[in-house]
Amino acid sequence: MRTIGLLGGSFNPAHAGHRQVSLELLHRYGLDEIWWLVSPGNPLKNPAELADYAARLTSAQAVARHPRLKVSDSEARLGTRYTVDTLKALQARYPQVRFVWIMGADNLAQFHRWKQWRDIAGRVDILVVDRKPWTHRALHSKAAQALRRTRSTPHQALAGGASRPPQWWYHFGRISPLSASDLRKTLGKKAFLLHTKN
Numbered sequence: 001m002r003t004i005g006l007l008g009g010s011f012n013p014a015h016a017g018h019r020q021v022s023l024e025l026l027h028r029y030g031l032d033e034i035w036w037l038v039s040p041g042n043p044l045k046n047p048a049e050l051a052d053y054a055a056r057l058t059s060a061q062a063v064a065r066h067p068r069l070k071v072s073d074s075e076a077r078l079g080t081r082y083t084v085d086t087l088k089a090l091q092a093r094y095p096q097v098r099f100v101w102i103m104g105a106d107n108l109a110q111f112h113r114w115k116q117w118r119d120i121a122g123r124v125d126i127l128v129v130d131r132k133p134w135t136h137r138a139l140h141s142k143a144a145q146a147l148r149r150t151r152s153t154p155h156q157a158l159a160g161g162a163s164r165p166p167q168w169w170y171h172f173g174r175i176s177p178l179s180a181s182d183l184r185k186t187l188g189k190k191a192f193l194l195h196t197k198n
Helices: 016-029 053-064 074-078 083-093 105-109 117-123 135-139 142-146 154-161 180-194
Strands: 002-009 033-038 069-072 097-104 125-129 168-171
Touching: 002 016, 002 083, 016 033, 016 053, 016 069, 016 125, 016 154, 033 053, 033 074, 053 069, 074 083, 083 097, 083 117, 097 105, 105 125, 105 135, 117 142, 154 168
Parallel strands: 002 033, 002 097, 033 069, 097 125, 125 168
Antiparallel strands: none
C-alpha cells in the first residue's frame, strides 16, 4: 500500500516554501509521494483575492519540480469544493492508497470550521506542519482539544501501516519565511512569475 500525502491549498501563488516543506516531509516520514491539490476556491477565503485558477495551477507545476511531488487538478475535475468530499472521491478511486492529509498550523487553528471536520479526521491521518506564530493557537484550538486523545507520534502513526485514523501528529521542522499572502502584497502579479524560479 502506497502512502501519499495530500497538500491542499490555493497556491496563490505556489512558492519555494511549499516545495521545501514537501521535500522535508517526503524524506522524514517515508511518504511515497505528495500531491499538491490546487483548489479552485476555498470556501473560507474571499474569492476576490484568488488569482485565476490556471495561473495558480501553472505556478504550482513550475515550483514543484520533483518526480515525487505531483500537482493535481483533482478538485477541479471532480467538482468538489470541500475537503471531505475530495477525500471521499479520492478514496473511492484509489482504495489501495493510504492518504495523509497535510495542513499548516494555521489551518488546525480553524479546522473546527471545516465541513464535517470530524469525518475528515476519521478518514485520514493528519500531519500538521508548524507555522509561526500559530503554534500555540493551533495546539489549543477547538479541534486539537477534541482530538487530543488521537494525537500520535510519526513512528506510531506510520509504523508498518498498521494503525488507522483518527490520528494526527505535529511536525516541527525548518520554517520557510515565505507566505503566499506576503508575496502578493509585496509583488502583486509578479509573485506568480518570480517565485516559479526558486
